[in-house]
Amino acid sequence: MTEIDVWTEKYRPDTLSEVVGQEKIVDRLTSFVEEDSIPHLMFAGPAGTGKTTCAMSLAQDLYGDSWRQNFMETNASDERGIDVVRERIKDFARTKPVNADYKIIFLDEADALTQDAQQALRRTMEQFSDNCRFILSCNYSSKIIDPIQSRCAVFRFNRLDDEDVEKYITRIAENEGFKISREAIDAVLRVSGGDLRRVTNVLQTASMTEDKIEEEDIYGASASLKPDETEEILEKALKGDFIDARGHLADIMIERGLDGQDVINAIHTKAEPLISR
Numbered sequence: 105m106t107e108i109d110v111w112t113e114k115y116r117p118d119t120l121s122e123v124v125g126q127e128k129i130v131d132r133l134t135s136f137v138e139e140d141s142i143p144h145l146m147f148a149g150p151a152g153t154g155k156t157t158c159a160m161s162l163a164q165d166l167y168g169d170s171w172r173q174n175f176m177e178t179n180a181s182d183e184r185g186i187d188v189v190r191e192r193i194k195d196f197a198r199t200k201p202v203n204a205d206y207k208i209i210f211l212d213e214a215d216a217l218t219q220d221a222q223q224a225l226r227r228t229m230e231q232f233s234d235n236c237r238f239i240l241s242c243n244y245s246s247k248i249i250d251p252i253q254s255r256c257a258v259f260r261f262n263r264l265d266d267e268d269v270e271k272y273i274t275r276i277a278e279n280e281g282f283k284i285s286r287e288a289i290d291a292v293l294r295v296s297g298g299d300l301r302r303v304t305n306v307l308q309t310a311s312m313t314e315d316k317i318e319e320e321d322i323y324g325a326s327a328s329l330k331p332d333e334t335e336e337i338l339e340k341a342l343k344g345d346f347i348d349a350r351g352h353l354a355d356i357m358i359e360r361g362l363d364g365q366d367v368i369n370a371i372h373t374k375a376e377p378l379i380s381r
């Protein structure tokens with residue numbers, strides 16, 4: 105069986121200079137690399153905005169070819185518990201860094217840890233801070249206990265803006281040799297909400313069946329309602345035609361495999377300009 109490339113890996117930058125947007129963050133991380141002095145870091149922000157990418161790129165810029173020996177990525181909230189995570193950290197920290205003074209441990213989903221687990225993590229960070237730097241990744245920094253936050257330089261990642269997302273789309277389209285209409289690009293901007301993982305996955309799915317990607321293909325590939333469908337259903341329901349609106353929605357959900365969250369997201373996107381008026 106031939107393996108298909110997973111575009112989210114294929115297009116993941118492997119150096120900080122290729123990271124899209126997040127300029128202030130990239131600048132500071134680059135100067136850490138130049139000075140060869142990295143504090144503990146905390147990356148906070150929404151999905152698909154470059155937290156894991158920046159951690160991996162930083163490690164590659166810092167360590168060059170020996171980055172894999174000096175960099176460990178692990179999920180802080182491993183379902184088997186914080187003790188398993190701490191064991192893994194201990195194992196990795198036990199051996200010497202290769203051609204470097206310290207190793208980097210990247211802990212994903214740190215905000216899913218309970219307060220007690222975070223206390224345990226803090227002790228582990230202290231225990232190994234001689235030869236390890238920690239990068240904690242989370243969606244919400246407010247869920248991280250103060251004693252950890254105060255030990256880290258905190259970086260806030262933003263959703264990518266339309267201009268950056270569009271450049272990313274164009275780069276992938278040129279490289280993969282498919283065409284994409286203006287309407288389809290706008291649809292990608294709409295359904296992705298500045299999440300580049302979502303952008304990449306939607307494009308990969310849509311391009312499997314089409315050489316020229318149109319708006320329809322994006323909605324088909326992205327598990328989301330089209331704006332005019334959402335409007336039609338909302339209007340029906342608001343006019344009192346609730347059963348009919350529900351039937352229509354159910355048909356679309358089954359046809360396109362949408363779940364409740366997809367529908368709520370679509371309604372929220374549609375209603376947002378009305379609410380903020």
Ligand SMILES: Nc1ncnc2c1ncn2[C@@H]1O[C@H](COP(=O)(O)OP(=O)(O)OP(=O)(O)O)[C@@H](O)[C@H]1O
Pocket residue numbers: 111112113115116117122123124125126149150151152153154155156157158212299300301302304
């Ligand atoms: N700023 C960025 N520059 C370039 N590519 C990016 C950027 N942000 C995300 N991507 C792309 O999107 C995908 C996911 O990115 P990444 O793993 O860094 O997200 P994340 O912020 O760690 O998300 P999560 O919170 O879900 O872990 C990767 O393929 C990556 O190439």
Ligand SMILES: [Mg+2]
Pocket residue numbers: 155156157212241
């Ligand atoms: Mg990540």
